[in-house]
Amino acid sequence: MSADRHARTMLPIPDRPGHGLTTFDARDPDTSYPPIKPLLPPESAPNVLIVLLDDVGFGASSAFGGPCATPNAEKLAAGGLRYTRFHTTALCAPTRAALLSGRNHHSVGMGSITETATSAPGNSSLRPNTKAPLAMTLKLNGYSTAQFGKCHEVPVWQSSPMGPFDSWPSAGGGFETFYGFIGGENNQWDPALYDGTTPVEPPATPEEGYHLTEDLADRAITWIRTQKSLMPDRPFFAYFAPGATHAPHHVPQEWADKYKGRFRDGWDVQRERTFARQKEMGIVPADAELTPRSDEMPAWDDMPDDLKPVLERQMEVYAGFLEHTDHHVGRIIDAIDDLEVLDNTLVYYIVGDNGASAEGTFNGAFNEMANFNGMAALETVDFMRSKMDEFGSPTSYNHYAVGWAWAMNSPLQWTKQVASHWGGTRNGTIVHWPAGIDDKGGTRTQFTHCIDVAPTILEAAGLPEPTMVNGVMQSPMEGTSMLYSFNDADAPERHDLQYFEMFGNRGIYHKGWSAVTKHRTPWQLVGAGTVALDDDVWELYDGSVDWSQANDLSAEHPDKLRELQRLWLIEAVKYNVLPVDDRTGDRVNPDLAGRPQLIRGNSQLLFPGMGRLSENSVVNIKNKSFSVTAEVDVPESGASGVIIAQGGRFGGWSLYASEGRAAFAYNVLGIQSFTTSAETAIPSGVHQVRMEFAYDGGGLGKGGDVTLYYDGESVGSGRVGATQAMIFSADETTDVGYESGTPVTDAYTVQTSRFRGKIHWVQIDLGDDDHDHFIDPDERMRIAIARQ
Secondary structure: OOOOOOOOOEEOOOOOOOOOOOOOOOOOOOOOOOOOOOOOOOOOOOEEEEEEOOOOOOOOEHHHOOOEOOHHHHHHHHOOEEEOOEEOOOOHHHHHHHHOOOOOOOOOOOOOOHHHOOOOHHHOOOOOOOOOOHHHHHHHOOOEEEEEEEEOOOOHHHOOOOOOOOOOOOOOOOOOEEEEEEOOOOOOOOOOEEEOOEEEOOOOOHHHOOOHHHHHHHHHHHHHHHHHHHOOOOOEEEEEEOOOOOOOOOOOHHHHHOOOOOOOOHHHHHHHHHHHHHHHHOOOOOOOOOOOOOOOOOOHHHOOOOOHHHHHHHHHHHHHHHHHHHHHHHHHHHHHHHOOOOOOEEEEEEOOOOOOOOOOOOOOEOEHHHHHOOOHHHOOHHHHHHOHHHOOOOOOEOEOOHHHHHHOOOOOOOOOOOOOOHHHHEOOEEEEOOOOOOOOOEEEOOOEEHHHHHHHHHHHHOOOOOOEEOOEEOOOOOOOOOHHHHOOOOOOOOOOEEEEEEOOEEEEEEOOEEEEEOOOOOOOOOOOOOOOHHHOOOEEEEOOOOOOOOOOOOOOOHHHHHHHHHHHHHHHHHOOOOOOOOOOHHHHOHHHHOOOOOOOOOEEEEOOOOOOEOHHHOOOOOOOOEEEEEEEEEOOOOOEEEEEEEEEOOEEEEEEEEOOEEEEEEEEOOOEEEEEEEEEEOOOEEEEEEEEEEEOOOOOOOOEEEEEEEOOEEEEEEEEOOOOOOOOOOOOOEEEOOOOOOOOOOOOOOOOOOOEOEEEEEEEEEOOOOOOOOOOHHHHHHHHHHOO
């Protein structure tokens, strides 16, 4: 093997021209230059595939003892290693930012989620340029790089189609290819997709069998095959983050039906079954204890009997969703195997970016937007039962109940968002690399963390951490390579100190001991009466004899607890955790939080062709009077199609033309719909079409009167009985002249939504009414967090 002569600590690697005889005539026999050689990593550098699932608890997948079949994860584990003490940050965007940088999440500005960013360095959602992402390092060393799926690391004020794109995967993120979505969640049947930074439509419809996970896997497989066909000597780095199994839990019915009847005994029993299976498999030690259910969570036996069939179906759908996701991960693995390069492909299969999600309420949800809008009461038991067969389908936007999240984290305490306890941060992880791992089917119990992945990959590839990237000096990675443990099950753990923090939930791990304090409960963000940070009660656990944090030793060892509390504070100072920020409304308000906002003022002018505008990109019309005015040029044959629409099937509004007449539709959660139509057609030629909505006031989510105008003359009036107070959608957008995603109304389809005629401009204006439409800041915070 030839020596690597590249100075790889400085990226891009500086060009170093050779010295020698320069002849005048190229025909001179002394003319000689070395051949041009493309930059490649060291010869032994492996291909790399990172698979990161979403919202999967430690006890969900069968690979770690859970009830959801993941045969491909099991197959990889049989040929590789299971890491049973691998940890994340308890939330998606922070985990992803940490994973892709090798630094703690506060170090790269992602203390929580982008929607709650502040101007504090640890919570700004801006990655410092002194901490270049792994993909950039690999690309500048000669790797081919691609990301498929979810990216929730783009600051909200940079997430519009105009960027700037510094934080997008295919621009500043170091990925040469990106195909996926920007944000915390997406409709698996009708996603809002980007190819690089360009919005694109899904290649098929749900009726034609489209599903996002399959589409992402298809794209990943095609990219890997193309890369190996055209560049067989160049290794690849592929990051597959499908957004599954985050809500909405969408999956073809046959996958959910596999689990019929499997969960009728409820979450308490399921948790015990999982725990027994985990002991049989050696996933947890024989002396581990099953932690009890918190008093804040309902017992299965306390749930209404007539709701239990709905609750069962929620879990059946989730289990099918996870198995379906694993199936498509298996397709990617098989494609790599078919290319005969799996032996030298380092695969990380990380089963969850945090613990299972407890954001679905005690009863779960058919449309999680109902709860986010404070309208969960609309989803009565009778309503849920009537919709039970639709769970998982394109007409649903569903989430399972809190109890199922707790069960999927067996045997650990708490759930996603609770960074203090292992239920929020421990995720089963599989590492497969036949060329580098001898102990096939082994288990590794060393403490590891998502910040360890990047340094592991660099060491496996024989690449140094760069000291300079794009002219900027780099700070060292904060993770510890896991390579030392690949072939030594008994190697002393090297990552023996790690802090945790999320929304004031805090924890510290040090040499087997952990000190933790839960500050906030995920489903009690509103009116929970959160105590002062200094008044939080800390717990102490000895991990050498207590794998699951079951026995609090704080009373027996107060000195040890104080030692760890002090150590947490030292680490917090080191990594920009301070100030601890448990604020609610202040963090949602951009002015108070100190982050930029894209849209200001009470009016916004839009133009035809603009689309994929997130709710952060459009003036907020909720809980107030507003008007929409459009100048249109109508052909002699009459107008049809969308003038402007916001939201979609699960909530939104649309101003459109049908059979030549203007109409306004307001869709409340897909449960109620109100339509006002003009009495006459829009005349041909250039005219102004206007809709005025007069909000009733008196609180949130109230109704109002609708009046339609042509050139200032009233042509129709109607009534909207109720509105959505907080959010239309986590993924649907605003479009001018057409509608992407799902349609707000059945009056048209996405395919027939394009406006027939010409739109000159559309203007949204907020009314100057003084109605009582104040939204409690805590409620805004709850919605922001639930969207990730």
